[in-house]
Amino acid sequence: MTAPQPDRAGELTFDGRTIAFRPGQTIGAALTAAGVTSWRTTRGSGEPRGLFCGIGVCYDCILTVDEHRSRRACVTPALDGQVVRSDDPNEPLPMMGAHDG
């Protein structure tokens, strides 16, 4: 069995919904192409956020990818079988933040 390759087409799930992507697309591109333009809200006033700079600088498009929080959708390659979900901006960090190894 080989690991999913970013140059292949495939499907990921976003908050339970299946999203198809083309070879070479990032998660942000796949979501946007599927009509999903917002997947985060700000902590204070709950304003919607999605792609803004699109080049990895602004961190406005972060989401959770395979249980890794705060991944930038705009620079994270879409891979077949990925489980992607919106970050909850108020979900506390785990209390023990030590490295898992």
Add this chain to the structure above:
Amino acid sequence: MTSATAPRSDVVIVGAGILGAAVAYFAASAGLSVTVVERGSIASGTTSRCEGNLLVSDKEVGPELELSLYSQTLWRGELAEHAADWEFEAKGGLVVSSTDRGKRALDVLVAHQRSLGIRVDDVADSAALRQIEPYLNPAMAGGAFYPDDAQVQPVLAAHHLLRLARDRGARLLTHTAVHAIRAARGRVTGVDTAAGRIDAGAVVVCAGPWSGEVAALAGVTLPVLPRRGFVLVSEPLPPTVRHKVYSAEYVENVASSDAGLQVSSVVEGTPSGTILMGASRERVGFDTTFSPEAVGRVAGGAMELFPVLADVQIMRTYSGFRPYCPDHLPVIGEDGRMPGLWHAAGHEGAGIGLSVGTAKLLVQSLCGEPTDLSLEPFRPDRFDERPAA
């Protein structure tokens, strides 16, 4: 020579950082006509490259502490109605000691600060620390909590103080450099700028670490020098760090004059969810080169205080230049060597907090009124003095 054609102000302020903005506000409020001349844009120097601290906890003794307490009364008193505009947060500061020996040294400092009127709560041990900051490293020995430590967003503070000054008639010229400070018969008469001459009876230098260059235009030496610091900004996070948290070594480093790289941890959250991590200090002139060593050590120190940060991404870093004087006190008031030349600079890492007290005292002096605190310790010409032979 002055002619009737040049525009005239009672006061020309050089620099639109936090100090220039605060002086403009208090001068305009006192009824003076004010022109602020800024070579870049508002808050484009040190003011936009700091953390916006209003601290009493890192002041050990003496005139800077008095100025700090005085400034606190202004932020929380006559300026309190604008607190929301500049994100004033009375968040409190937690000083953390990693060793029992450090904790005992901190206890001595705390007893001294209490005697000077600073409010401090003892934080006896690790459990008490983690009641205040749940994510703090459990290996810490103890600390002290300063309820009066606060924070503002410094760029907003500068912009709004200037807005209030302009509401009171002040004029602002940005992207306008001052080429010369004019003098006649031994006193300042105005400035020459890229936009022409402005006559004024008083010129106030509020140019942060560049104040020495501006003062040199009037022929006086002002030993304000840059001390570089890096700040790391995390990705936006859920509420994780609740107060301003810093290591006990920070107070020591603030007071040091060492030229080499010093790092002591300062960690705090912001309303947008990012966490700011500092603080490095080094004397490298105006060198803006990225320093992996400084940034790495700041990150390491932050992770030692908050192990949870090990899994958090750094979104960006920035560096700035604290304006410092050799004796770690600012220069405030009229320059005895050149009447009409005034200074409000050299506050090192404390300029945001101290700005409003500095400005109010300076304007009192400018108006010939008695000042609420003595400006004698901050005299700009104090560095010329030599011990008697």
